[in-house]
Amino acid sequence: MSIPTLQEALKLDKDGIQELKNTLKEKIQASDLNAYIGTLEDSDTNLLPIAIKDNINVKGWEITCGSEILKGYIAPYNATVIENLKRSSFAPFGRTNMDEFAMGSTTASSCYGKTLNPKNKDKVPGGSSGGSAAAVAGGIALAALGSDTGGSIRQPASFCGCVGLKPTYGRVSRYGLVAYSSSLDQIGPITQNVTDCALLFDAIAGYDKMDSTSAKIEPPNTFRALNSELKLRIAILPELLKDADSNIQNAYQKTIDLLSKNGHTIIEKQMLDTSYIIAAYYVICTAEASSNLARFDGVRYGRRAKNLSNLKELYLKTRSEGFGDEVKRRILLGSFVLSSGYYDAYYIKAQKVRTLIARQYNTILQDCDVILSPVAPSVAFSFDACKTPLQMYLEDIYTIGVNLAGLPAISLPVDSDGGLPIGMQFIGKAFDEQTLLDVALHLENTLK
Numbered sequence: 001m002s003i004p005t006l007q008e009a010l011k012l013d014k015d016g017i018q019e020l021k022n023t024l025k026e027k028i029q030a031s032d033l034n035a036y037i038g039t040l041e042d043s044d045t046n047l048l049p050i051a052i053k054d055n056i057n058v059k060g061w062e063i064t065c066g067s068e069i070l071k072g073y074i075a076p077y078n079a080t081v082i083e084n085l086k087r088s089s090f091a092p093f094g095r096t097n098m099d100e101f102a103m104g105s106t107t108a109s110s111c112y113g114k115t116l117n118p119k120n121k122d123k124v125p126g127g128s129s130g131g132s133a134a135a136v137a138g139g140i141a142l143a144a145l146g147s148d149t150g151g152s153i154r155q156p157a158s159f160c161g162c163v164g165l166k167p168t169y170g171r172v173s174r175y176g177l178v179a180y181s182s183s184l185d186q187i188g189p190i191t192q193n194v195t196d197c198a199l200l201f202d203a204i205a206g207y208d209k210m211d212s213t214s215a216k217i218e219p220p221n222t223f224r225a226l227n228s229e230l231k232l233r234i235a236i237l238p239e240l241l242k243d244a245d246s247n248i249q250n251a252y253q254k255t256i257d258l259l260s261k262n263g264h265t266i267i268e269k270q271m272l273d274t275s276y277i278i279a280a281y282y283v284i285c286t287a288e289a290s291s292n293l294a295r296f297d298g299v300r301y302g303r304r305a306k307n308l309s310n311l312k313e314l315y316l317k318t319r320s321e322g323f324g325d326e327v328k329r330r331i332l333l334g335s336f337v338l339s340s341g342y343y344d345a346y347y348i349k350a351q352k353v354r355t356l357i358a359r360q361y362n363t364i365l366q367d368c369d370v371i372l373s374p375v376a377p378s379v380a381f382s383f384d385a386c387k388t389p390l391q392m393y394l395e396d397i398y399t400i401g402v403n404l405a406g407l408p409a410i411s412l413p414v415d416s417d418g419g420l421p422i423g424m425q426f427i428g429k430a431f432d433e434q435t436l437l438d439v440a441l442h443l444e445n446t447l448k
Contacts, residue, residue, distance in 0.1 A: 003048065003142060003196045004223075007089075010048075021049055021093065027140045028094070032121075035135040037112045038062055040094045049093030050085060050200070051135050051144035055102055056187065057176040058082055058092045065178050066100045066110035069322025070302040079176020080211065081145060081187050081204040088203035096141075097131030100324045101293065102149055102180040104128050105395045107156070108383060109326045119161055119420055123380035126156030132190045133160040143191040143200050147177055149184045150281055151375070151399025154411035157190050158375035158423025161413045163197045163440070164190045168431045169406035170215035172201075173208035179292040181285040182213075184403040194412065194441040198223040201433060215431070222434045228442040232435070234259055234426075235269040235368035243274060243397055244377045251415040251422040252374055255443070259372070262446060269364045269371070274397050276353055281400040282393060283337050283350035289327075290334030296322065329389060358405040361427070370439055371427040374398050375411045379420040402427055410436045412444055 001009075010016040028036055037054060052058055055065045057075040059082075064070040082092055097115045099107050107130025108114040117125040118138035125134040129146030133156035136144050146153040148166040157164025165188045172187045179185060189200035206219040236256055241249045260266050271277075298304040298318030305317035323331070337346040364371060375398055381387070387395075402409045408428050415422040428436040 002193055003199055006142070007048070017046060017048065024049060024093070024140060031138060031140050033116045033118055033134050033138050033140070034113055035096055035115050035131045035138060035140060036094045037066075037097050037110075037131070038095050047086065047089050047091035049142060050090045051094050051096050051132055051141040052082070052092045053129055053132050053144070053146045054095045054098050055147060055178040056081065056145060057178075061092075061095065063095075063178070064111070064302075065102070066098045066112060067322065067324065067327070068111045068303060069296050069318070071111070073302040077176065080173035080208045082176065084204045084206060090200070090203055096129070096135055096144055099128035099130070100327050101178070101289070102128040102147055102152055103289070103326050103330055105155060105392055106383070107131060109324050111324070114383060117160060117380050120380065122382055123420065124159065124383055126159035126380065128152040129190065130156045133157050133162055133164065136160070136190050136192055137162045143189060143196055145187055145204070146190050147185055147187050148403065149180050149285060150396045150403050153188045153190060154375050154399050154409060154423070154425055155395065157411045158413070158421065159380035161416075161421030161423075162190055162192055163194055164188065164411045165197050165201055165433070165436070166402060166409050167201065167205060167433060168215070168408040169403075170213050171220075171408070171431060171433070172205050173211040173214050175208055175210040179288075181288040182292060183288060184285055186403070194410075194437060194444050195223070195226065197410070197440075198226055198437045201437075217431060220433060222437050225434060226441055227438050228445050230435075230438050230442065231263045231265075232369040232439055233265045233267055233367065234439075235267050235364050235371040237269055237271050237371065237373055239270055240274065240373065240398065243394075244374055245379075247379065247417040248374050248377060248422060252372075252424065255372065255414050255424050258446060259443065262442070267368055269368070271364075271401070272357060272360055277357060277401045277404070278393060278397060280350040280353040280357065281396070281404055282333070283346050284354060284404070286330045286334035287338050287347055288334070290331045290338065293327070293331055326389070354404045357401055361401070361405045361407060365429045369428075369435055373425050373427060375423040375425045379417050379422055398425070406430065408433050408436055410440045412440050414443065414447060
């Protein structure tokens with residue numbers, strides 16, 4: 001049942017929301033997905049429940065970002081998106097599992113253990129918002145909030161078979177989101193359908209004086225303006241498919257054919273070689289991560305190592321014991337590219353490539369309304385796939401450019417392979433989430 005339909009039904013039943021929450025709690029307790037972590041917390045009995053990723057502050061809740069180093073830390077305030085949810089008759093309901101500090105594509109690096117994909121429990125749910133996507137796809141959440149630094153909403157939504165929206169950078173406040181890469185991070189909704197996605201996006205978006213990167217524009221009202229009958233100019237990027245499995249290539253072509261049949265104009269375009277996009281992204285995000293995570297030192301937040309003899313030992317032991325392998329790897333990479341002698345060679349060059357990527361997207365979107373792209377080069381893979389760190393980074397090949405350019409993108413399921421969902425994404429112009437949601441709704445309705 002979609003959220004708008006549910007809201008109408010609950011108007012006639014005063015006790016309906018509490019019954020709904022009790023039902024969800026029973027389902028969660030019976031679930032083996034490990035999508036939720038910690039105790040289910042809920043203080044707002046008359047508001048619709050929304051699952052919250054464990055890197056978004058909810059006052060009075062523990063917030064750990066899936067890391068040992070933050071266990072026991074209690075959020076002292078609400079993130080702006082939580083305040084916005086409450087004003088729109090929604091409430092936070094339980095913390096969802098995630099890759100440690102949002103660094104990963106599998107939700108397997110969490111200190112709480114891995115989350116399972118509800119479509120096939122031997123497969124990864126994607127990451128880093130895998131707990132949110134698995135909860136929604138597994139029927140143990142109406143909807144959820146995640147965060148997207150390089151595809152962390154869209155990729156798990158694609159792997160689990162739900163809808164995920166990464167808004168334009170600055171459209172949704174980041175105040176209260178624990179930063180991974182400050183110039184790339186964006187909070188967004190993961191939902192069962194496009195209509196719910198529009199509704200939840202409208203609830204959380206808007207200007208926030210507490211966030212210096214927040215865009216001072218009118219709040220959106222995409223839900224009421226949804227229009228699935230539009231005809232668009234849609235750019236496709238066939239050259240990118242050389243990196244994708246055959247089932248992804250086939251699903252991409254089927255989606256193109258369907259959109260063309262429905263009256264949309266398909267236009268072939270070219271993008272910068274993906275190897276440059278990946279290199280630029282991982283230089284920038286690791287550099288920002290090494291800076292942002294410097295605050296977790298055992299002095300101010302969370303875990304502190306014991307049996308210490310001096311301050312240096314405090315830093316060294318706390319961070320060594322508290323951070324997992326992937327987080328340590330990215331901190332080291334980031335510290336390297338920012339170090340004396342390498343800053344110009346790596347970080348400055350990466351920022352120049354980032355500008356080039358943004359220009360290319362903008363050039364394409366001057367001729368077209370949206371871009372259609374795969375979300376991932378494969379369907380959800382096994383936990384024992386034994387991928388190297390570099391192979392894991394390549395999983396983000398189709399999503400990271402969107403974050404570098406600060407553009408909005410929405411993922412939705414279009415096909416399946418052996419029972420595993422295949423998602424495609426539409427990429428739009430800055431602050432034009434309306435067109436993205438419209439075309440996504442059009443495609444969703446066509447596929448029903």
